[in-house]
Amino acid sequence: MDRKQLDETNQQPGGNSRIVLSKVAEMSGVSISTVSRVLNGNVNVAPDTRAKVLNSISALGYVSTRLINERTGLIALTSSSMRGDYYPDIIAGVVEELHYHNARPVICPIPMRYSVGMPLPERIMQTVTEGALLLGFSEDVSEVMDLKKHNIPFVLVDPGRRVPDGLPVVSSTNEAGARQAVGYLLTLGHKRIGAIVGADWEYRQERLAGYRSTLTSAGLPVRTDLIVEGDSNMDSGYRCARQLLNLPERPSAIFAFNDFMAIGALRAAHECGIAVPDELSIVGFDDLAPAQYTTPALTTVHQSLMEIGHIAVDTLFRIIEQIKGGGSLQEIALARTELSTHLVIRGTTAPVAG
Numbered sequence: 001m002d003r004k005q006l007d008e009t010n011q012q013p014g015g016n017s018r019i020v021l022s023k024v025a026e027m028s029g030v031s032i033s034t035v036s037r038v039l040n041g042n043v044n045v046a047p048d049t050r051a052k053v054l055n056s057i058s059a060l061g062y063v064s065t066r067l068i069n070e071r072t073g074l075i076a077l078t079s080s081s082m083r084g085d086y087y088p089d090i091i092a093g094v095v096e097e098l099h100y101h102n103a104r105p106v107i108c109p110i111p112m113r114y115s116v117g118m119p120l121p122e123r124i125m126q127t128v129t130e131g132a133l134l135l136g137f138s139e140d141v142s143e144v145m146d147l148k149k150h151n152i153p154f155v156l157v158d159p160g161r162r163v164p165d166g167l168p169v170v171s172s173t174n175e176a177g178a179r180q181a182v183g184y185l186l187t188l189g190h191k192r193i194g195a196i197v198g199a200d201w202e203y204r205q206e207r208l209a210g211y212r213s214t215l216t217s218a219g220l221p222v223r224t225d226l227i228v229e230g231d232s233n234m235d236s237g238y239r240c241a242r243q244l245l246n247l248p249e250r251p252s253a254i255f256a257f258n259d260f261m262a263i264g265a266l267r268a269a270h271e272c273g274i275a276v277p278d279e280l281s282i283v284g285f286d287d288l289a290p291a292q293y294t295t296p297a298l299t300t301v302h303q304s305l306m307e308i309g310h311i312a313v314d315t316l317f318r319i320i321e322q323i324k325g326g327g328s329l330q331e332i333a334l335a336r337t338e339l340s341t342h343l344v345i346r347g348t349t350a351p352v353a354g
Contacts, residue, residue, distance in 0.1 A: 027056040072130055075316065077105040079135035086258075086286060086305070087135060090157060093309020094133060101317055103130070131316050136160045138201065148329045153319045157312045160201040168319060169336040170312040172303040174203045177341035178210025178255070181283045181301050184343055185253045186218055189352035190281060194244040194251035196261045198232035207257050207285065226251055230261050237264025245272050245280075252352045253281040259288045259300055266294055266348070277350035287344055296347025303341045311337055 025032045030049060037045050038053040045053075075098060079087060091105075098104055106129055131153030137144065138160030144167060147154045155168045163169065185193050195211050198204045212222050228243050230236035237256055244251055245268060256262035262284030266276060274280050276296060284291060287302035315337065322332050 024053065024056045024060060027059070028052045073103045074106050074129045075103050075313075076108050076129040076132040077135060078108040078132060078137075086288065089288070089305035090135065090309045090312075093306035094157075094313055095309075096306070097310045097313035101313065105133075108132075131155075131320050133157050133312055133316060134159070136201075137163070151323060151329050153316060153323055153329070155312045155316045155319070158203075158308060160203075162202050162205070165336070166334055167336075168315055168334040170308055170315060171203075171336070171338055172308065173338045173341050174206035175210040175213075177285060177301040177303065177343075178207040178257075179214045180341065180343045181255050181285065182211050182214040184299075184345070185255065185281060185283065185349070186214070188253075188281065188349060190251075190253040191220055191352075192223075192226065192249065192251040192253070194226040194228070194254045196228055196230045196237055196240040196244075196254060196256040196265060198230055198257040198261065201232075204257060211255060230257075230264075232258055232260060234260045234264035234267075237261025238268045239264075241265035241268035242272070245269065245274060251280075253283070253349075255283045255285075257285055259284040259286045259291045259298060262298055262300065262348075263290060263294055266298070277348050279353055281349040281352075283343075283349060291344075291346070294348070299346045299349040300344055301341050302344045304339050307339055311339065 021032050021035050024035045028035065028049075030053060034045065034049065035053055038050050038057075077091070077094060095105060132147070133155055134144065135157045136159065137156050141161070141163055144154065144156065144163060148167070155170060156163060157169075158171045159169060182193060193211075193215070195208070197208055208227075211227075215222050225247065226244065228240040230240045237260060240261065241254060241256075241264060244254060254262075254265050256265050262282055265282050269276050269280050269282070276282055282298070284298050284300035285303075286305075287300045291298040291300045319329070319332065319334070323329070
């Protein structure tokens, strides 16, 4: 199909969908019924055929045209992982707010059965959704730029990697939260504050920046031997804490970059015979449900995970409405929204001993 035909197709925002389907079928070399099955998410389509159809849909701008004129009530929710205690709280907020908007999520985990090597726009277009919430996005940034190029409404929810300015992002004030945690430990008299950093996600860099800047502002050195790299789970928190506690001059406090690692650090201290908080203070980040039930209960930085879900959905529907009003993602003002954090003081922190 030549360029003129593509332009003529895209100039039919309210045109006959049967005509558009026929053009997709012609470009893909398949029947109209096959195109229909792909759009409806029917699994009885060969992966290579599905890929050809989705490539044609993308080239023709079919989904964008259809979404301008039709309400499906379906929102794609993509994530590489939905396990653990962190993401379910965000997802709960998403589902709650979608209900308010009379919509429901279509779960699109990554990787998907048919998405190996498949660009993100095509994964989302496997079902006719109005937009997408990309939870913990950690893929190549070019993927989201393709969404913007194809005018597919989306919001990045707590992305796992730094993305360029001018993209819609909803997350927390991670750097400020880290400053709150370290600043509180400083007020308790702690000067040797260890840090257990998590996996190489965006939040790690932001929290590490807060840790470093707070120590520097207090006139304290940032000691590399007190910064150990974990993997965001309890086991790595345990192993990293053992490393810190075996130092000749061990820290009097540990700031773990999430609650899971803080819980692991608690166990390490117990096994080393170090009393928390009398001999060691520990602070986590996230304020997940288990933080209230550790012994002692965990001091941690609270972030409103359900509210992140709420705000992400509201942001997405504002973008959808702007596009339906004739706007383009290339022109719409897209911004980063960061929800504030606050410190929850419980039983794992106390003034420095001695």
